[in-house]
Amino acid sequence: MCLICVDLQKDKMTWKEARSNLNESYENLDKEHILELLTLIWDKQDEEQKSLDFSLSELDYKRAKEYEEVMELWKTYGGD
Numbered sequence: 532m533c534l535i536c537v538d539l540q541k542d543k544m545t546w547k548e549a550r551s552n553l554n555e556s557y558e559n560l561d562k563e564h565i566l567e568l569l570t571l572i573w574d575k576q577d578e579e580q581k582s583l584d585f586s587l588s589e590l591d592y593k594r595a596k597e598y599e600e601v602m603e604l605w606k607t608y609g610g611d
């Protein structure tokens with residue numbers, strides 16, 4: 532649990548802010564925690580996008596793309 536999670540769960544931070552914070556601090560977080568945090572971000576994103584009537588398959592596609600991007604980032608920064 533880090534500050535980003537805490538603020539996100541308390542709705543002190545939007546998922547967009549959480550994501551930009553994650554971009555700045557993911558080097559200091561361990562891999563499992565980044566996934567936990569991303570899951571939280573996705574949940575918040577889902578809530579918002581469901582209210583905007585996005586289709587679920589579109590969301591799943593975005594998640595898969597985002598997961599790939601995060602994995603690429605890890606490789607770039609020397610993660611395993």
Ligand SMILES: [Zn+2]
Binds near residue numbers: 532533536537564568
């Ligand atoms: Zn956290």
